[in-house]
Amino acid sequence: MPFIRAFSKVAKQALLSPGCGCQPITVAVRTISFSPRQVTSDASFHSVSFSETDHPKVLITGGLVELHHPVFKCNILFHRKRFGNNNVILSDIRKPPSHIFHSGPFIYSDILDYKNLREIVVNNRITWLVHYSALLSAVGESNVALARDVNITGLHNVLDIAAEHGLRLFVPSTIGAFGPTSPRNPTPDLCVQRPRTIYGVSKVHAELMGEYYHHRYGLDFRCLRYPGIISADSQPGGGTTDYAVAIFHDAVKTGKFECNLKPDTRLPMMYIDDCLRATVEMMEAPADTLSMRTYNINAMSFSPEELAQEVQKQLPDLEVTYDIDQVRQAIADSWPMNFDDSNLVQTMLNYIGSDSRIAKAN
Numbered sequence: 243m244p245f246i247r248a249f250s251k252v253a254k255q256a257l258l259s260p261g262c263g264c265q266p267i268t269v270a271v272r273t274i275s276f277s278p279r280q281v282t283s284d285a286s287f288h289s290v291s292f293s294e295t296d297h298p299k300v301l302i303t304g305g306l307v308e309l310h311h312p313v314f315k316c317n318i319l320f321h322r323k324r325f326g327n328n329n330v331i332l333s334d335i336r337k338p339p340s341h342i343f344h345s346g347p348f349i350y351s352d353i354l355d356y357k358n359l360r361e362i363v364v365n366n367r368i369t370w371l372v373h374y375s376a377l378l379s380a381v382g383e384s385n386v387a388l389a390r391d392v393n394i395t396g397l398h399n400v401l402d403i404a405a406e407h408g409l410r411l412f413v414p415s416t417i418g419a420f421g422p423t424s425p426r427n428p429t430p431d432l433c434v435q436r437p438r439t440i441y442g443v444s445k446v447h448a449e450l451m452g453e454y455y456h457h458r459y460g461l462d463f464r465c466l467r468y469p470g471i472i473s474a475d476s477q478p479g480g481g482t483t484d485y486a487v488a489i490f491h492d493a494v495k496t497g498k499f500e501c502n503l504k505p506d507t508r509l510p511m512m513y514i515d516d517c518l519r520a521t522v523e524m525m526e527a528p529a530d531t532l533s534m535r536t537y538n539i540n541a542m543s544f545s546p547e548e549l550a551q552e553v554q555k556q557l558p559d560l561e562v563t564y565d566i567d568q569v570r571q572a573i574a575d576s577w578p579m580n581f582d583d584s585n586l587v588q589t590m591l592n593y594i595g596s597d598s599r600i601a602k603a604n
Contacts, residue, residue, distance in 0.1 A: 297325045298410070301368045303353050303400065304375030305332035305342075322346050324522065331366060353396035360403050370525065373400045373413045378481045379573055382441040393444030401451055405459045412525055415449055415467040415536060417510060418442040418482075422576040429578035431538050431585050438576055449536045456535050464524055465536040469510035469581060471517050482573045483509055485546055493553050493560045502567035505547035508579045512541035523590055531593040533585065540581035 322330045322345075332342065333351030342348060351362055353375050362368070375396055382389035397413070404411040420429055421436035435446050452463035470483025477491070478484035485501050492499040520539050550562040 297329045298370040299366060299368050300325060300330045300370040300372060301351075301362060301366065302330065302332050302372045302374060303334075303351060303359075303396075304373070305334045305338075305348075331362075331368075333362065353399055354391060356399045356402070359399055360406075363403055363407055363409070368407070368409060370410045370412070371400060371404050373397070373411065376444070377441065379416075379418050379439050379441040380482055380570055382444075383439055383569060383573075386440045389440045389444065393441065394447055397444070397448050397451065401455050401461070401463075404463075405455050405461045408462075410462045410464070410525065411452070412464045412521070413448050413452055414521075415445045415465050416442070417467060417469055417577045417581070418573070419445040419449065419467060420576070420578055424576075424578065426577075427579040428540075428582035429538065429580065430582045431534065431536070439573055453535045462529055463535050464532070466521060466524055466539045466586075467536065467581070468517065469512045469540065471512055471514055473514035482570050482577070483511065486511055486549060489546075489549060489553060489562075493557050497557070497559055498561045498563075499550070500563050500565050501546045501550070502565060502570050503546050503574055504566055504571060505550075505564060506545050507571070507574050508543050508545045509574060510540055510543045510578055510581045512539070516541055520586075520590075523593070524586075527589065527593045531589060533589055537586035537589070538581040538583040539586055540583040543580045 327346045331347045331349055332338075333349050335350065335352045338348050349362060349366075350358075352358055353373075363371070376393050377385065377389040382393070400411065400413075403409070417429075418439060418441050419435055419437055420426075420433075421438055421442065423434050423436050425433050437443050437446060449465055452461070452465055455461040456463045470481070470486055472486050474490065476487065478488040482503075485503055489499045489501070517539070524537070546564075550560070554560050554562075
């Protein structure tokens with residue numbers, strides 16, 4: 243596994259290196275005004291194309307609740323670097339830590355408060371909404387009521403606002419959107435989906451509602467089903483696949499790692515840089531190049547035992563033990579072992595190939 247060998251070296255360096263400092267910026271304070279909720283069947287909806295403006299104005303929800311998660315954290319940083327610091331607004335209901343507050347625009351936003359969220363979109367002229375607010379798999383099972391509110395009710399507010407104001411909406415999905423009756427190796431884009439966690443159920447709901455709003459109202463809804471994401475600069479936090487990040491931290495800090503999944507539990511994974519690239523390509527692709535609205539995205543699959551063996555090649559003294567968490571194991575056993583993402587590959591090639599042909603013609 244060449245990737246794992248390379249990543250273990252990067253992870254070791256990253257975990258032993260100090261963080262960088264950030265310079266503060268000033269964020270303008272805007273006046274908030276009331277506007278009633280209006281989403282009607284005869285409304286005229288439209289989508290703002292990336293080519294229509296120099297840069298999209300992006301609102302990211304749930305920026306602090308899941309900031310420890312590598313996908314959400316790195317996507318925030320990547321979007322700011324790509325689109326300009328002031329064009330990406332991070333939002334949450336909690337007070338941000340100092341380094342987040344000084345790294346770019348931050349605003350209070352409660353996705354369960356429709357009025358508050360709508361005002362933010364209007365007052366800041368938002369064109370893209372990246373909806374990361376969610377409770378992850380294991381965390382959601384410990385508080386189903388809260389997961390239902392955040393993952394489902396919050397989504398409904400986001401969908402209505404995005405449709406009403408013609409936003410391009412990205413909502414990530416997950417391998418958890420599948421269940422024990424789904425094909426597992428490989429798992430295609432379209433198949434039986436009967437997840438057995440509130441997180442998975444809410445993500446299937448998000449996929450279907452997003453597609454419904456696209457066909458019913460013309461909403462530019464986009465969704466990628468993420469596998470487990472591996473990043474060296476983020477702490478594990480509540481996901482079933484987080485062992486693949488935790489092992490690197492524990493290997494460097496303590497030399498011991500206790501895994502809560504069986505050694506041969508195979509799950510799809512992806513390195514964060516590949517995830518970021520795919521997400522941005524998905525967001526920037528013209529709407530008419532998308533044959534679907536929800537796609538699988540794949541990179542590799544491995545088991546805890548295989549990962550441990552690769553890390554031990556770099557850190558031979560690492561001690562690995564297994565204490566199986568039956569809840570997490572049951573979740574993992576119902577998830578895909580490998581994704582079929584051939585539809586996404588074809589869509590991206592069509593988009594990039596079209597751009598190349600246009601460039602040559604010009």
